[in-house]
Amino acid sequence: MTSFSRQDVQRILQISSRQLQGWEKAGLISPRETYTFQDLGQLRTLRSLREEDVSAASIRHSITAMQAVAGLSNPLQQASLVRSGSRLAFRVDGAMMDPIRRQLMFDFERIENDATVRTSVRPLRRVDQASRGIQELFVTAVQAEESGDKHRAISIYEEMLRLDPDYAPGYINLGTIHFHLKQYTRAEELYRTATRKDPGYVLAFFDLGNVLDELDRPDESIAAYQRAVELAPRYADAHYNLALAFERKGEKRAALRHWQAYARLDKRGPWAEHARGQIRKLLESEKLTIAARAEKYIAPKGGGVALQLVPFIG
Template identity: 25%
Template sequence: MSEPEHPSPEPLTPEHFSDAEIPLPESSPPLQGERIAFTGTLASMTHQQAFEMTEQQGGTATQHLGRQNTMLVVGEEGWPLEEDGQPSVKIQEAADLLHIGHPLRILQESEWLQLIELQEPDQESHKLYTPAMLHKALDVSVNQIRAWERRGLIKAVKKVYRLPYFDFQQVAGVRRLLLLLNSGISPTQIESGLRKLESIFPNVDRPLAQLELLVHDHHLLLRDGIGLLEPASGQRFFEFNPSDEDSATEDDESTITFPTESDQDKFSSDNPDVLFQESCRALDSNQLDQALWGFRQAIQLVPTKAEFHFHLAETLYRQNNLAGAIERYHTTVEHDPYYLEAWTQLGCLYAEQNRHPEATRYFQAALALHPDYPDAIYHLAEVLQQLGRHSEAASHWQTYLHLDSRGPWAENARQSLQQWEEQIKGE
């Protein structure tokens, strides 16, 4: 005997329920229930601002690290090493907690920013910085950053028309190591401190390799109470009457120093690439006359090499020869119209001379090649503001903030935008 058939129930739809019967779930703050401590220098904000942000996102910020903590955030402006080269107290405490099995999460600053949705995880460009951006953020000269790249201390993550983009923490790490070395901390002490980070940071091999390169770089001399010391060999160097040499230079500002015969012997190669590398080393050592001579010799051998002209322009600029630098930057883009940094440098030099209409054209030329070039966007906004074209400047400030929301330039961009908005309201 067959079972009686029952009609199929009518499918349920949202109309069957009232809002009172099915309350919409409210999302919890991303840091709810978390007790968070911070260590190291934060690149995006101060520790006080991070505390306030933690509270706003439902968490509890603590000055000290203990068993009640669930998270430790490590700042990305250099490795978390103290002035003695050893890990910070909180890092050592975190290692102890992990050793006994305490469930402590350790996040890099950028990971924490992603967690509270202040940084998009899929926008890699937000983590990459041009040499000029790093100069502003870390107070390291663009020339120094280029020198570090040439010596293998840092490596560009990507290049756009010769323009290198670097990982912020990689460059900040080198800066931190140099500060420790220059303060007199021995390489052995720093290595010991880095080794203690291995249980927490799996990529500690990178700063160890950077440290080795720094120590074995023959240009590195450390100053202590006695004089200058080369850490690789322990050899000591003494300065003889440096004040006398300085005063002699100041007394005769009109004197132009040319490389001596022995200096020129160092650049006696007929290979233009060898000449170029030797000249770059002279430039890194601030031996500008030698660098100038070497770059000119390389150009005589290969007149069409854009990179040779660009570095000659850089040398001339550092010698305060603006007219000569501008001419060589022009020659650079004549030989390579895609040399982004040369276009931007031309814009900066014209802006430096208050020739803002010309500067605008060169920044626009750079952006025609690379529309997301942060340096050119920022400088173009500055020039447009000087020209009184405030609405156009505001548009570029906004574009810049989309690309870089964390650095010192970003703060300047926000202030300029705020001033423009207040001006609009007052009209």
């Protein structure tokens, strides 16, 4: 397989070393020294989005949401990313999805390019004014959050939730602001509300697990992560956090299962390497434990070389 160095990537895509490092620090791509042809496609998509002034936070949030909702390990490679107004959507399996709102979207571009489908499409129901207002508030709040004006973002999210108390993504975003402000109790309340408003919202359970972990409530944290994995078995980050949580509790075999699951889903990058390292350590530790507990053996009569295990009573 053809590989490209960092210098090759910078030359081909006409980006600077600082840009590439910035994407890595923002969590949009994993740091590495060589790239595949598929990686180039992913990097081209990031470059285009950044050129259109789509913020790194918006891209990262959309990718994380798509991983949770659709179970994709790398949405930028496994789906087509589409700019939809101020938000990002993905085309996958013949449908277009807004992962943050967890909604399927009407794909006008595909319809316009498909005469067969175009002849059979019925007009969409007009979006009511209240729904449009909620969407506009959500976009405004996200923009305020990305600009660093957290207090204004909080105010807008709270107004939005007064208008639509069932809008789960609003609770998630508001909870995340409080989480970063280290207001963990308030963040927990908001995440729990999101899980009640939408019991199938994977990110709500994942974020709830994170804040419970910060509050040093490991059993509750593990339960939240496990629910996220039940809803989206290919959600790599939930497996990673579960592995860490089980390790902290000393439950090595449970941790091993989730490190292995993460390693299957994320095969490259620093977190994948860390997962593989933990797998090696746990397997080696398990071997030593088995050896320490092994029953004493006694050679059989007749001088044979076979070993026979017998219970050892110390």
